[in-house]
Amino acid sequence: xxxxxxxxxxxxxxxxxxxxxxxxxxxxxxxxxxxxxxxxxxxxxxxxxxxxxxxxxxxxxxxxxxxxxxxxxxxxxxxxxxxxxxxxxxxxxxxxxxxxxxxxxxxxxxxxxxxxxxxxxxxxxxxx
Numbered sequence: 001x002x003x004x005x006x007x008x009x010x011x012x013x014x015x016x017x018x019x020x021x022x023x024x025x026x027x028x029x030x031x032x033x034x035x036x037x038x039x040x041x042x043x044x045x046x047x048x049x050x051x052x053x054x055x056x057x058x059x060x061x062x063x064x065x066x067x068x069x070x071x072x073x074x075x076x077x078x079x080x081x082x083x084x085x086x087x088x089x090x091x092x093x094x095x096x097x098x099x100x101x102x103x104x105x106x107x108x109x110x111x112x113x114x115x116x117x118x119x120x121x122x123x124x125x126x127x128x
Contacts, residue, residue: 003089006108010052015081016064017046019073019113036070043069045113047083068109082117085110 022034022044034042050062067085077083087110094104 002091003109004091006088006090008049008085008088011049012052013047013049013083013085013116015045015077015079015083016048018078019043019045019069022068040070041072043072045069045073045077065108068107069112070109071112073113076115077113081115084114084116085112086114087111 020043022042023031024034026032036042044066046064046066048062048064051059053059067088085108088108089110090106090108092104092106094102096102
């Protein structure tokens with residue numbers, strides 16, 4: 001299964017690493033940008049995802065996720081900005097290193113980002 005739609009509306013998503021072009025080792029000691037099948041450069045953003053809870057409830061520990069973006073999100077997506085993912089999907093993967101070790105997980109991707117409110121307030125109240 002590929003490109004499984006995912007609804008992350010129940011989570012607060014906060015940028016911890018601003019969007020940047022996704023890079024891959026070119027095999028010659030350098031890096032080259034990752035592109036899709038049409039040659040469009042892909043971007044990557046790191047988000048902190050934390051479950052939204054009701055008043056008086058305690059949220060479980062959050063997690064950092066990396067999301068591949070199909071488009072350049074543009075300006076205004078710096079650190080600590082709350083966002084929503086546009087057309088979010090996930091893909092399970094499994095990689096066998098050929099020596100008996102297998103890694104598996106899920107990879108997130110989205111068409112883009114949408115800002116939600118302003119920057120996250122740290123310390124003295126506000127969202128954490």
